[in-house]
Amino acid sequence: MAQSREELFQATLQSLDIAFEDEIRGGANYEAAIEDAGQFYVSGMIPRMHGKIVVTGRVGETCSLQDARRAAQICVLRGVALMRQSLGSLDRIKRILRVNVYVQSAAEFTQQSEVADAASDILYAVFAPDGGHTRTSVGVYQLPKNAAVEIDMLAAVHDI
């Protein structure tokens, strides 16, 4: 029997040993997520779990490709957790439209796509067959709180 998105999401969290606080919130003066006119906007997520940034550093220098991929997994799953929290159910997601992946990069690090792949894989796994998305990945100079990766997303949602 096919697994539900909820089951796939929980299984993914468990297999990667990733968990978030009970309620994910935005900053003092911005929203973590907004739904408007059939679209769901997710703010830039950094690899935060229970109030702590768990993957920091410059990828290719003080942060390995493997650690950066884990950071990307945490960012994207945090975004999915926000969808679930805000929309009540992941079934309200029609499809993922766009994902922006910012990698805090060393001067010679050019594997931003390989970092982003770790996030894309998760979207495919949880939302299959509707996990396809457009993507832009770039290497930036610094990210808030020295996070190794930051990811924001846009999704299309079904009306209630």
Added chain:
Amino acid sequence: MAQSREELFQATLQSLDIAFEDEIRGGANYEAAIEDAGQFYVSGMIPRMHGKIVVTGRVGETCSLQDARRAAQICVLRGVALMRQSLGSLDRIKRILRVNVYVQSAAEFTQQSEVADAASDILYAVFAPDGGHTRTSVGVYQLPKNAAVEIDMLAAVHDI
């Protein structure tokens, strides 16, 4: 009596000693702003006033956090000025959906969120209670014309 958005906008400009030229325009071959299908897109704004970039430099090195926050205020208010100019009235804004904040950062500068907060505060003040927005802030290596900050925006608009 509650103040109108127009009053709040003008009061904010005045209190921060910020003013723009009478008509804000895009570049030779792109638009400063576009309205389409209930959404209003604002191009990347740099801290320009009357044709001059007023806050330049690398934040954390040749530009202070305080100056960068002022740059963010100018960028976001320039975007709001564009909304007003293009839409005729700020009352046509339904809500702010997304704000991207690019900070020209020093290698060790990780307070991009603190810079972005200065822009978010203004959106809350002018558009309350509809000023909430999703946000992504990153530290980039260089910005056009050595601007310290660049901000673009997306808003939902009411039909006329």
Added chain:
Amino acid sequence: MAQSREELFQATLQSLDIAFEDEIRGGANYEAAIEDAGQFYVSGMIPRMHGKIVVTGRVGETCSLQDARRAAQICVLRGVALMRQSLGSLDRIKRILRVNVYVQSAAEFTQQSEVADAASDILYAVFAPDGGHTRTSVGVYQLPKNAAVEIDMLAAVHDI
């Protein structure tokens, strides 16, 4: 007699000596482009032709402004080629809404707008009089595969 967009597109490719493989595809786990609810999303395009990245390096250091402008032309034309491939005809494009231009920049390079202008010029030429678009251009630290420029786009499309 006015030229069609298809004619303008082909003439632009020819005059710049730019050509792409017969079918442009996304990565293993993301889509090159998605159409949803009247909007068409294009993933971040790098200056790739027939599987090879043809303009690499850091602009202002190991890549000239002129080469970066050619990179921007290839990126944006690759995006237009994707529109044509996915939508069947460029006539389905209602207008270009947003263009993000990421330039892999040297520490002192501040002409990101001049790089982006080369892309904007092409959109104006192919889609005139509907080629106007909002734009954000920033200088990033590293791009995937050492590409000199990366460009993503959002367009409004007509219903079929």
